[in-house]
Amino acid sequence: MQHFWIVGTDTDVGKTAVTTLLMRQFQRQNLRVTPFKPVQTGEVHENDHSYYYDTTVYEKYSLQVLRTESLNGYSFKEAASPHFAAQLEVQQINVHYLLQQIQVLQQSNDMVICEGAGGLFVPLDLQRKITLLDVIVQSKLPVVLVTRTTLGTINHTLLTIEALHARNIDILGIVFNGNSGSLIEQDTMKTILQFHDLPYAIIPQLQEIGQLVDYSISHTSLFERLVNDETSVN
Ligand SMILES: Nc1ncnc2c1ncn2[C@@H]1O[C@H](COP(=O)(O)OP(=O)(O)OP(=O)(O)O)[C@@H](O)[C@H]1O
Ligand SMILES: C[C@H](N)[C@H](N)CCCCCC(=O)O
Numbered sequence: 538m539q540h541f542w543i544v545g546t547d548t549d550v551g552k553t554a555v556t557t558l559l560m561r562q563f564q565r566q567n568l569r570v571t572p573f574k575p576v577q578t579g580e581v582h583e584n585d586h587s588y589y590y591d592t593t594v595y596e597k598y599s600l601q602v603l604r605t606e607s608l609n610g611y612s613f614k615e616a617a618s619p620h621f622a623a624q625l626e627v628q629q630i631n632v633h634y635l636l637q638q639i640q641v642l643q644q645s646n647d648m649v650i651c652e653g654a655g656g657l658f659v660p661l662d663l664q665r666k667i668t669l670l671d672v673i674v675q676s677k678l679p680v681v682l683v684t685r686t687t688l689g690t691i692n693h694t695l696l697t698i699e700a701l702h703a704r705n706i707d708i709l710g711i712v713f714n715g716n717s718g719s720l721i722e723q724d725t726m727k728t729i730l731q732f733h734d735l736p737y738a739i740i741p742q743l744q745e746i747g748q749l750v751d752y753s754i755s756h757t758s759l760f761e762r763l764v765n766d767e768t769s770v771n
């Protein structure tokens with residue numbers, strides 16, 4: 538088994554959905570699995586209750602008891618880029634602290650699934666020009682890339698893969714998320730795989746998160762790659 542990142546070509550592509558789906562899939566294999574969201578932004582206010590979406594989804598759908606305090610590094614109220622959301626609260630993101638948390642989690646879990654915030658080049662520390670990608674490099678963990686299936690995603694996906702390759706980050710596979718089965722979407726996925734022959738899974742556009750987190754990818758080449766331990770050549 539291994540620890541890895543769930544990264545995306547953008548915000549809102551389905552990283553939390555895929556993190557939660559994979560968490561459940563491997564918890565069912567009796568593995569001790571924890572998700573970790575280093576930085577989340579955008580406090581949600583519902584009636585008299587406020588919460589953060591990503592870590593709330595993890596806890597709601599986990600098949601194991603998760604330690605709330607170890608699911609997240611920083612949470613900022615403004616639904617903005619982490620560097621700006623932190624600035625608005627006069628806070629600074631300490632990247633070393635995040636890397637330490639990821640290290641500690643790996644000691645007590647069979648699988649740690651770290652979810653990025655937005656896309657790769659999201660700034661965490663503007664002063665030092667540190668982005669999420671720098672944290673991924675320093676964590677020395679591989680990634681699973683989540684991408685849309687709709688028009689525009691060929692470019693976004695190839696750019697993201699280019700950035701990962703340039704830093705020798707191992708890509709375990711791609712999740713094409715939100716497929717509605719159109720001809721263009723089918724061609725889009727085929728085209729991306731023509732450029733990069735990677736393990737993958739396709740998740741259809743579903744009605745709601747409850748269905749999503751139970752969508753099985755056990756029949757896919759991505760699942761196979763995640764189950765195998767050897768490092769992949771990508
Ligand atoms: N395959 C799908 N079918 C239907 N809805 C989906 C699908 N995947 C994701 N969603 C919905 O799209 C929204 C965005 O997904 P999600 O929160 O997982 O994105 P994200 O990449 O984690 O965003 P962020 O960058 O904020 O962390 C959520 O409401 C989620 O339930
Ligand atoms: C608020 C959103 N849901 C994410 N948490 C943060 C997305 C940051 C995107 C920054 C950018 O690429 O412009």
Ligand SMILES: [Mg+2]
Nearest residue numbers: 552553591652
């Ligand atoms: Mg998310």
